[in-house]
Amino acid sequence: MRATLLLSLLLCCSACGPTSSGVDGGPDAGDGLDAGTTDCGEPFRRCALEFRFRAIDETTVEVRGSFRDDGWTQGVRMARDGDTWKASVPVPYGAAVEYKFLVNNSVWVTDPANPKTRNGNSLASAVTCNAWTCQAGAPSAQAFDWRDAVLYFVFVDRFLDADSSNNCTVPGADAAGQYQGGDWKGVTRRIDEGYFNALGVTALWLTVPLDNPAVAGLGKDGRRSSGYHGYWPVDLSALESCFGTEADLKALVDAAHAKGLQVLFDFAMVHLHSSAPVFQEHPQWFWPLDNGGTSCVCGSGCDWNSQGERCWFTDYLPHWNYTVAAAREYSVDRALALVAKTGVDGFRLDAIKHVDGSWLLSLRRRLQDEVVATRSPRPRFYLLGETYDFGSRDYLKSFVDVATKLDGQFDFPLRLELLKAVVMRQSPMTGLAAFVESNDAFYGPQAVMSTWIGNHDLGRVIHMAEDTPLWADPYADGQDRAWVNPPALPGYRRPFERLANAFVFLFTSPGAPLLYYGDEVGLPGAGDPDNRRAMAWTGLSADQQWLKGRVAKLGQLRQAHPALRHGQRATLSVTGDTWVYSMTKGPDVVYVALNRGDADATVTGLPTGALRDEYSDASVSGPAVLVPARSARILVAP
Numbered sequence: 272m273r274a275t276l277l278l279s280l281l282l283c284c285s286a287c288g289p290t291s292s293g294v295d296g297g298p299d300a301g302d303g304l305d306a307g308t309t310d311c312g313e314p315f316r317r318c319a320l321e322f323r324f325r326a327i328d329e330t331t332v333e334v335r336g337s338f339r340d341d342g343w344t345q346g347v348r349m350a351r352d353g354d355t356w357k358a359s360v361p362v363p364y365g366a367a368v369e370y371k372f373l374v375n376n377s378v379w380v381t382d383p384a385n386p387k388t389r390n391g392n393s394l395a396s397a398v399t400c401n402a403w404t405c406q407a408g409a410p411s412a413q414a415f416d417w418r419d420a421v422l423y424f425v426f427v428d429r430f431l432d433a434d435s436s437n438n439c440t441v442p443g444a445d446a447a448g449q450y451q452g453g454d455w456k457g458v459t460r461r462i463d464e465g466y467f468n469a470l471g472v473t474a475l476w477l478t479v480p481l482d483n484p485a486v487a488g489l490g491k492d493g494r495r496s497s498g499y500h501g502y503w504p505v506d507l508s509a510l511e512s513c514f515g516t517e518a519d520l521k522a523l524v525d526a527a528h529a530k531g532l533q534v535l536f537d538f539a540m541v542h543l544h545s546s547a548p549v550f551q552e553h554p555q556w557f558w559p560l561d562n563g564g565t566s567c568v569c570g571s572g573c574d575w576n577s578q579g580e581r582c583w584f585t586d587y588l589p590h591w592n593y594t595v596a597a598a599r600e601y602s603v604d605r606a607l608a609l610v611a612k613t614g615v616d617g618f619r620l621d622a623i624k625h626v627d628g629s630w631l632l633s634l635r636r637r638l639q640d641e642v643v644a645t646r647s648p649r650p651r652f653y654l655l656g657e658t659y660d661f662g663s664r665d666y667l668k669s670f671v672d673v674a675t676k677l678d679g680q681f682d683f684p685l686r687l688e689l690l691k692a693v694v695m696r697q698s699p700m701t702g703l704a705a706f707v708e709s710n711d712a713f714y715g716p717q718a719v720m721s722t723w724i725g726n727h728d729l730g731r732v733i734h735m736a737e738d739t740p741l742w743a744d745p746y747a748d749g750q751d752r753a754w755v756n757p758p759a760l761p762g763y764r765r766p767f768e769r770l771a772n773a774f775v776f777l778f779t780s781p782g783a784p785l786l787y788y789g790d791e792v793g794l795p796g797a798g799d800p801d802n803r804r805a806m807a808w809t810g811l812s813a814d815q816q817w818l819k820g821r822v823a824k825l826g827q828l829r830q831a832h833p834a835l836r837h838g839q840r841a842t843l844s845v846t847g848d849t850w851v852y853s854m855t856k857g858p859d860v861v862y863v864a865l866n867r868g869d870a871d872a873t874v875t876g877l878p879t880g881a882l883r884d885e886y887s888d889a890s891v892s893g894p895a896v897l898v899p900a901r902s903a904r905i906l907v908a909p
């Protein structure tokens with residue numbers, strides 16, 4: 272039994288050579304490493320790490336692991352040197368690596384010389400090095416690091432009306448589905464005023480800027496809406512005049528950049544509106560609605576999942592067929608043109624699972640060639656996917672590959688666990704801690720997932736934080752009250768405290784935390800469209816003002832501590848109601864103590880001695896610390 276062999280792992284890092292020396296390309300020589308370039312951001316760097324395995328009579332030994340996207344299926348062959356098998360492997364900079372040895376191409380063994388394990392694999396601690404290799408095409412070290420992103424989703428039509436001359440009214444639309452006047456000038460005004468900077472926001476996600484038709488569409492709920500949300504584009508070369516002019520949009524992007532903010536546009540590439548001239552001119556670029564006598568509408572005639580790449584969302588939204596090369600090229604051309612004329616920094620890709628995979632591959636390839644290669648410093652053009660799936664992390668991950676597909680997705684499975692544990696108090700914090708332990712590194716060291724608690728498809732999260740959640744089902748979308756009996760703002764502090772605790776988790780965890788506009792003040796509302804009420808700028812309750820102050824504080828702390836943005840997490844103690852973890856990056860160590868319970872709790876596991884609570888400006892003493900009901904402490908050694 273080979274597992275009895277003596278194995279050892281050698282971490283080499285003080286001697287990590289810059290590049291070629293000791294890095295055995297072996298079967299991974301084609302992994303895109305560019306040994307001639309060392310100018311790249313941290314997630315794109317590789318350090319040489321030597322793995323060792325004591326030899327007896329093996330024929331072959333490979334090391335396999337999480338050091339590369341395909342590292343579990345394509346191993347690195349080790350070379351025998353006397354009584355030791357050795358392989359020097361380029362591993363991600365600053366990220367722990369799970370690995371195993373594969374002996375004689377048949378027997379998997381962990382490393383008994385290394386007691387650290389995770390998910391049943393041996394775990395090599397994170398290494399850094401002074402000289403590294405870079406992945407080809409990687410962003411410059413000076414480019415914005417998307418791990419530092421705090422996203423704010425601006426629902427343009429509902430945010431701020433700064434120019435009544437562009438306001439639109441679509442005949443026949445119900446009031447809640449009507450354009451309400453918000454525009455790009457309104458967003459620019461808040462940018463210039465520093466609203467986003469004050470919250471610690473570093474990137475804006477804007478609703479789809481493309482022209483939508485001035486007609487009402489009938490929803491599955493029997494209500495008629497305008498295209499105020501932007502998801503029914505009619506002309507991919509034109510911008511939505513109800514939000515302003517091209518100059519207004521360019522001014523918004525420029526104003527954002529001047530304030531250190533990145534900008535993402537929502538991009539709708541699943542369908543066009545049926546009134547689009549391109550649909551009339553090129554019907555063969557779209558999947559047919561006719562499905563052998565029935566209409567292929569998703570969920571009615573066709574299946575959302577098995578036919579999701581061809582079914583129409585409604586009978587007026589023709590679904591692109593990107594297996595037709597001319598259709599794909601037309602769409603990608605216009606996405607690139609939108610980038611060129613606005614200077615935008617990334618796209619949020621709506622319902623990405625509903626388009627043929629060739630579209631995304633084409634978009635990424637052309638962004639690298641035509642945008643990334645021409646900008647200086649060389650940026651990371653961030654592609655954030657929306658795949659509405661709370662269950663399958665493997666499925667979400669299948670779209671994430673920074674070289675060819677997405678940089679990240681919205682972390683739906685994490686949102687479910689956070690909602691159940693911290694907001695709704697349905698499941699214990701031990702469950703959240705266990706989920707997160709396997710989630711922090713799940714999507715790979717280069718992925719930047721967007722972590723979130725609220726969005727525009729679900730009922731406002733403040734209602735899930737009420738003493739009795741407005742919806743008992745954590746999967747509820749709030750549609751039962753979307754148009755009637757709209758919920759009111761809670762008139763007591765506790766829901767705001769619970770929502771603040773959810774933000775504590777998001778702002779002290781890896782990923783790009785998302786603020787859905789209005790959630791920073793606990794804006795009320797049921798499902799779509801009641802979750803898209805006009806932003807509240809005045810008349811905030813004391814509870815709303817308190818919550819906004821908490822979010823701003825969290826934004827400051829996230830900016831101040833690299834450990835909170837890209838540190839390694841370790842659980843120090845966890846109970847049904849409380850969770851204490853540390854976040855560590857180099858010398859920066861931050862301790863987070865969360866109490867989601869409705870009673871004060873004394874948490875354990877913190878360092879002994881004086882600690883400073885930077886979240887509430889208090890001094891406490893470890894290792895046991897009182898955390899009041901529905902609150903948190905964010906602690907550092909003084």
Ligand SMILES: [Ca+2]
Binds near residue numbers: 435
């Ligand atoms: Ca307006």
Ligand SMILES: [Ca+2]
Binds near residue numbers: 482
């Ligand atoms: Ca329009």
